[in-house]
Amino acid sequence: MYDFAYHKPSSVADAVALLGDSEAKALAGGQTFIPVLKQRLNKPSAVVDLAGLGLSGITVTATTVTIGASTTHVTVANSAEVKKAIPGLANLASWIGDVAVRYRGTIGGSLANNDPAACYPSAALALGATIKTNTREIAADDFFQGMFTTALEPGEIILSASFPIPEMSAYEKFxxxxxxxxxxxxxxxxxxxxxxxxxTGASQGGVFRHTAFETALSANFSASALDGIATPADGLNSDIHGSAAYRAHLVGVMAKRAVAAAA
Amino acid sequence: MPQVTLTVNGKTASVEVEGRTLLVELLRDKLGLTGTHVGCDTSQCGACVVHVDGKAVKSCTMLAVQANGAAVTTIEGLAAADGTLHPMQEAFRENHALQCGFCTPGMVMSAIDIVATHPDGLSEAEIRHCLEGNLCRCTGYHNIVKAVSAAWPVMHGKVAAE
Structure with missing residues (x-):
């Protein structure tokens, strides 16, 4: 890892000012970013640690679950309120990485990084979340813009993500x-x-909405409604772990399992 | 260079580090606590797991500066001053839960966290799920799971430790 200056600001304004340096990078939980630094894939002059901004916490109303950007995966996974309001979201958090990663990794970091194989972007997009930053609110439909690419401007910091509470939800991953x-x-x-x-995980373009599945499930919310609806393999990832055609098949299998788990 | 002040195994340490210094490097290279191992160095294997403010984290995936002000416990901090092993260490010994021993410090630290966070009971399936972040390349998982299972009642005061 190349060396860098380390800053831990205690206010969002100070963090934004420090990130005004185009060579500076924000550090959330670090469970992706620190491995990236170790591989020398990134060479920031300064690292701005967001852990001192007081952005951790969960607020649940009758209609919405709002999760502060610095909230760790384990906190979401264990939250009785989240489990009750959006069980699919708590379940998703409980299967990210491993125990040690879930103690450090944060929802804000996951959303900002938009790794094509990250779990949280799928929840944000399916639930129609709103991402609140220091300057604006961004709808999930506009937020995710391709692999490792989001609507965030340089120096813009996620403060929280708000998830409308659905009637039913579930997440399944292979x-x-x-x-x-x-x-x-x-x-x-x-x-x-x-x-x-x-x-998530399937496409070279990162997380995406499956409109054919949405149409079928809106008419009939059951796993069998997805019978015979093929997922095109075009643009899906193909690597040593699975071909694009295999991933296309998995999309259908995971979707059916998720519907069965939600219903 | 940044100055990091933290508590390690109950003792205060104040150490000068670089921004890029990892917590595991601080522990091993600055404090000489080489019981915490670096296995994969890519946050997969869990050989470097220590407790930071009571939570099991991978010390190869945390900057030393992030631990400023924290209380850290490593494998060296588990046994009593008279050498009496922690119940988890004792359970690993009793159940032959180690072969080469390289993964053992991280396994023990993770295992203690698992037991502590499951006060109402701990199934074999839960142990295996919770140990996913710790790899044993001797593949000695079966006895490790047995040891965690055996340590649960001792740590929760359900049976007297012998």
């Missing part, structure tokens, strides 16, 4: 057996206005 990231993960959310299905 895990890479060694590293446990989502080779394919599918989040299904049923609301009064219809069903949304988001797929």
């Amino acid at each position: 895990r890479n057996p060694a590293s446990r990231y989502a080779m394919v993960g599918v989040f299904v959310a049923k609301t009064a206005s219809g069903v949304r299905v988001a797929v």
